[in-house]
Amino acid sequence: MRASRAAIILLLILAAVIPVTLGGCGAKKQTDSFFAMGSYITQTVYNAENTLLESVKSDITQADANISIRIDNSYISLLNKEKTAVFDTQTYNILYSVVEFCGVTNGIFDISLLSLTDLWDIEGESPSVPNQDYIITALQSTGYENIIFGDNNTVTLNGGVWLDLGSVGKGYACDLAVEAYKEVGVSGIIAVGGSIGVNGKKPDGDNFLVGIRDPFSAAVSDIFAGIKLASGFVSTSGSYEKYFVEENKVYHHIFNSKTGYPVENELVSVSVVCDNGMLSDMLSTACFALGIDDSLSLLKQYGAEAVFVTNDKKVVITQGLRFITTVYADFEVIYI
């Protein structure tokens, strides 16, 4: 019959064309960018209610107002000033789990180094290498053991220490976003600076592809590897973005909490993949400070995976990322 033949052809035409148009623009894609957590934040979600992006933005802005040291009346600023403060439960829980992690790493990761980083002025106008005596003095006012948790969300600082949660705020913002996407069953990705959170797959059925910047290039367009990420988080710590040069020596922003000088080992960057955003931030910083060998047991403890880049251009990838990571650049690749 002629009519049915026409119908079959029409259906086949639709079958051929629909996936193409849907992959491109059929799914409703929404993107929003704003500034918080000292970073540029971009969220992209598919087929979501119009209110989702706004509500995540407001959650993140509120969390920033609670933990940022750039905001005068945040809980952390109050604590730094008064040395004792009563937190809301959310901020108390964040600080508690961060300090717990500081303990797990024996202070390799430490959020109480503000006296030291202020002395180096690494993010300020004129960073320079301080006199060794000043470094020793500054180190005396550091140490996560000086953060004391009391009853009723009370936190006290001893030993003249100052806190900065800047190193975990990005990951925490990713946690807030992914939690919200999950709650309403929406696929999406958030980038808070270089910290990424992902929920679900893209409308075309692919996993989200996260590029890792080439640590040897200043150009943001240089990507040396990509990770196809099913739901999860990635964060990168490296010596290449914030640094200064003095007498031909490079000084970067990740400090050895024992010596008071920038960490020196074989690494130029490490990207950590795990199932929690704040943890991926903390692990990437800790692994950068630990070096490859000492990082492996810590990663294992948290079920996390990593891509390390060494200063002699080797890429070391843990087994769990072996089949979802592609290295585009001409680096030697080693799986461990």
Place this chain on the structure above:
Amino acid sequence: MIKLRDIIIIICLLGAAAGIYIYNDKGEGSRVQIDYDGYKYAEIEFMAFADDEEQRIHINGTTVVIDKYGAYFAHSDCKDKICVRSGKINRVGQTVVCLPLRVSIRIEGEKAEFDGITG
């Protein structure tokens, strides 16, 4: 019954669809969006620019230059100059931000090469 002619038509259509898909997959952007303080300030189609054409946009102490091949921060009053060092971008999804001055440039287009960048 489906005839040979119909099958040929169908194959052609599938081929055309695949062609469109591959074209979309190239990842080259056609326009740049400039945001200030998280809000869209300008959107410029650069693909249609002439070879020697360039547009300079001055916004909050930064100068963004757009030519046929992409966009970059030519100047910024900020102290770290990370935005200027970041170089030119031209592929969908690539972004450069001047964090101190809250200006960002992002390449827009149908299909991004990467959904997010870490580092």
